[in-house]
Amino acid sequence: MTLDRARAVDGLRVVDHPRRYDVVVAGGGNAALCAAIAARRAGASVLVLEAADKFYRGGNTRHTRNMRCAHDSATETLTGPYTEDEFWDDLKRVTGGKTDEKLARHMISESKDVLTWIEEQGVRFQPSLGGTLSLGRTNSFFLGGGRAMLNALYRTAERLGVTVCYEAEVVGLDITDGMFLSAVFASGSGLARVRASALVAASGGFESNFDWLKQAWGDIADNFLIRGTANNRGTVLKMLLDAGVQQIGDPTECHAVAIDARAPKYDGGIITRLDCVVFGIVVNKHGARFYDEGEDIWPKRYAIWGRLVAQQPDQIAYIVFDAAMLNMFMPSCYPPIVAGSIGELAQRLGLDPAVLAKTVASFNAAVRPGTFDHTTLDDCRTEGIDPPKTHWARRIEEAPFYAYPVRPGITFTYLGTRVNREARMIMADGRPSANMFAAGEIMAGNVLGQGYAAGVGMTVGSVFGRIAGREAARHARN
Amino acid sequence: MPATELKTPSLAEAARLMTVCNACRYCEGLCAVFPAMEMRRTFTGGDLNYLASLCHACGACYLDCQFSPPHEFNVNVPRVLAQVRGESYAACAWPRVLSGLFAHNGLATAVIAALSVAAFIVGFVAWHDPSALLAAHVGPGAFYRLMPHNAMVAVFGAVFLYGVVASLMGMRAFWRDIGAPAGTLTEPASLWQAVKDAATLRYLDGGGAGCYSADDKPTDQPRRYHHFTFYGFVLCFASTCVATVYHYVLGRAAPYPWYDLPVVIGTLGGIGLVVGPLGLLAAKVRRDPVLADPSSFSMDVAFLVMLFLTGLTGLALLVLRETAGMGLLLALHLGVVLALFLTLPYGKFVHGLYRLLALVRYAREKRALAGGTASD
Structure with a gap:
């Protein structure tokens, strides 16, 4: 028996759950529900153990909006075809080749079928609108967003007879020689042990576990914000690794973006993101620039700024821009900090006014004339300063002046359990587990060694969730 | 945002919600309220009364919202827009x-x-x-x-x-x-x-x-x-x-x-x-x-x-x-x-009556937006 020592479970009585299930699913997000539905449809009895309460159910799926699936032709909601090869090329590019090609290609191939399967489970799509047109061909957008998608999956799961327990975090796993026997979970004020023929671990990453983050990042992790659920503490992941499941990925590998520093510690979601780096300059708490704000277009620039800010003192930075740029980007839910002069702005931000004024003045002096176009890598750039701003460089000169404070916001982590194409966990000695499967963020590192492309997290969840559920049911019924 | 122009607590809350929703936009496929909201960045009392009358109170955006209560962002669009509608009906009554x-x-x-x-x-x-x-x-x-x-x-x-x-x-x-x-x-x-x-x-x-x-x-x-x-x-x-x-x-x-x-x-x-x-x-x-x-x-x-x-x-x-x-x-x-x-x-x-008028305006705004995009 492995019990997570961080959670004080000693002294609590463990009662035996009256029923034995074919499949126990740890987690309650997209991957977990796809696994539960697929297993139930294959004839298995299924218990879903979700750590959150009913409102917060679904982990990071609550904050998602779309998934990326290959398709050979346009659909009602997708503007054109997105072939398997094109998907693979995109994945290879964003991960810099740090991916398991066979597994990734298998996922991409299965994603075609998942696009219709997920609709059969009650999920509705919409055409991409407003600010998301650039993804209208490749990504399928959930009508009403990720929580609407989850609500549909839960309704379907419950209609099919899947049992769902809320506030039922899995805190213990009984695993012998790679064979899952039972799980211990929080139940009311105590603990319950449930036996099952197969386990699907779909309980997310560990980004909400600051002790674990600090082991990887050091004390600077204290200044990180977690964009999604507070429930991804990695309890199940840690127990699995301790029980001899092979680890994949590096604990510092994660999706981190710069988000509004005023966001709550957890669960601020999409509305705290800021994608306005290109429209100004970014300075640290000493008022100094530290990276080329015009290096690349979205989404690459979006995904690097979390790490860049993490490397700055106190893990804080300020995006500074002027009135000409105010309406060029999607607003965050917090108003920008505004002032009539750069000096006054510095005071509001708690920076040295003279230093910030000098930084802005030297930046302005270095800006070369050009034609501004934020949709392409334009010719507006600086000369003679370090770091340069290689595109979209325009003088910050039109009052009032604005700033957004930003901190690293962790979206999800990549450290996980190694799996094969059956979503079956691989043990440290290379043998596949007899009856343990993993899906979603807990195994995303198999295909995402680094980097990210919009919607791939949900593809990993739905595709491997469905496979894991199917295979777990097959095992249980044999 | 000129919050001082918003005369009632319901309008102030509606303006806060629309600022939150405008940074999210996941609900833009549900109804006319959110696309109309996206055409604005700040919200006057009149804008909010317009959006409130576009809302048919179907409740979908509440059930779909990751920030609805008990989340600390406390986003409850159907309820707040219903309050705004109620106030707007009284304000438009003739004779006053x-x-x-x-x-x-x-x-x-x-x-x-x-x-x-x-x-x-x-x-x-x-x-x-x-x-x-x-x-x-x-x-x-x-x-x-x-x-x-x-x-x-x-x-x-x-x-x-x-x-x-x-x-x-x-x-x-x-x-x-x-x-x-x-x-x-x-x-x-x-x-x-x-x-x-x-x-x-x-x-x-x-x-x-x-x-x-x-x-x-x-x-x-x-x-x-x-x-x-x-x-x-x-x-x-x-x-x-x-x-x-x-x-x-x-x-x-x-x-x-x-x-x-x-x-x-x-x-x-x-x-x-x-x-x-x-x-x-x-x-x-x-x-x-x-x-x-x-x-x-x-x-x-x-x-x-x-x-x-x-x-x-x-x-x-x-x-x-x-x-x-x-x-x-x-x-x-x-x-x-x-x-x-x-x-x-x-x-x-x-x-x-007011919902019909709001829909007339929305139809106009939507066509203007589509035309504007086409000529860009």
Whole structure:
């Protein structure tokens, strides 16, 4: 028996759950529900153990909006075809080749079928609108967003007879020689042990576990914000690794973006993101620039700024821009900090006014004339300063002046359990587990060694969730 | 944001929510509110009143929202926009001195209805032989032995005209408040689009899944019952118009046989007005209170009850018109209908007018946006 020592479970009585299930699913997000539905449809009895309460159910799926699936032709909601090869090329590019090609290609191939399967489970799509047109061909957008998608999956799961327990975090796993026997979970004020023929671990990453983050990042992790659920503490992941499941990925590998520093510690979601780096300059708490704000277009620039800010003192930075740029980007839910002069702005931000004024003045002096176009890598750039701003460089000169404070916001982590194409966990000695499967963020590192492309997290969840559920049911019924 | 311009706490909260929603936009496929919101970055009181009237209160955005309570961002768009709508109805009332009728709508409607019914009974007795009230009357002109046709036309005509004037003045106030250009009202394309969207209740279906009434399972019931109510009302009104033509053009006096046009469409309309409001009342009672604005409950119920009573007394009058109960039933029916028309400009009825205007503006904005994109 492995019990997570961080959670004080000693002294609590463990009662035996009256029923034995074919499949126990740890987690309650997209991957977990796809696994539960697929297993139930294959004839298995299924218990879903979700750590959150009913409102917060679904982990990071609550904050998602779309998934990326290959398709050979346009659909009602997708503007054109997105072939398997094109998907693979995109994945290879964003991960810099740090991916398991066979597994990734298998996922991409299965994603075609998942696009219709997920609709059969009650999920509705919409055409991409407003600010998301650039993804209208490749990504399928959930009508009403990720929580609407989850609500549909839960309704379907419950209609099919899947049992769902809320506030039922899995805190213990009984695993012998790679064979899952039972799980211990929080139940009311105590603990319950449930036996099952197969386990699907779909309980997310560990980004909400600051002790674990600090082991990887050091004390600077204290200044990180977690964009999604507070429930991804990695309890199940840690127990699995301790029980001899092979680890994949590096604990510092994660999706981190710069988000509004005023966001709550957890669960601020999409509305705290800021994608306005290109429209100004970014300075640290000493008022100094530290990276080329015009290096690349979205989404690459979006995904690097979390790490860049993490490397700055106190893990804080300020995006500074002027009135000409105010309406060029999607607003965050917090108003920008505004002032009539750069000096006054510095005071509001708690920076040295003279230093910030000098930084802005030297930046302005270095800006070369050009034609501004934020949709392409334009010719507006600086000369003679370090770091340069290689595109979209325009003088910050039109009052009032604005700033957004930003901190690293962790979206999800990549450290996980190694799996094969059956979503079956691989043990440290290379043998596949007899009856343990993993899906979603807990195994995303198999295909995402680094980097990210919009919607791939949900593809990993739905595709491997469905496979894991199917295979777990097959095992249980044999 | 010029929060100081927002006169009420509901408007300030609505502005906060729209700022949050504008940074998310996951709900943009659900209805017209969110696309209209996306065309703005800051929100005046008029903008918020416009968005509030675009909202059909289907509840989908609440159930779909990752930030709805208990999340600390406390996003509850259906409830806050219902509050804003309620305030906007009162602010647009004409004449202004009657705007207080919105605040105590249930009580006011009940008192007006009771007085109105009583006035008909007293009138029937005072102007005629008291025994005529409780006697059976048959054949053409039976109703007019209790109240002369010209008197009916004079009373209802006057009240109807007043209702039209008061409603038009309210619509004018609303149109000015939301800051829409007058020219939009003469564009056939915008008007036609709005009429279609209103007639089909396009935005009451949560983007396709349905409306959330009792629990987290969407259903199309509220839309169906609203159709019963609205088209029932329209049929009853049409029945009255046809009967008026019969009377003045064809010289045929009511009551008409059951198979005649005014009776047939009036009966169908009456059934709609009984079934529809009952269904909507049931949905209202079952609805998760978190979605509703408690201060508009009385107004909503009063209007539904008045429509229900109009339908019920009309059908009862049809069934029992040849019995001795006809006199009292006629007084009851006419009293209810008169009270309904008197209270129309000061109750839930106005939601239809303002929502239609909001849809006209939305149709215009959407076309302008599409045109703007094309020429970019």
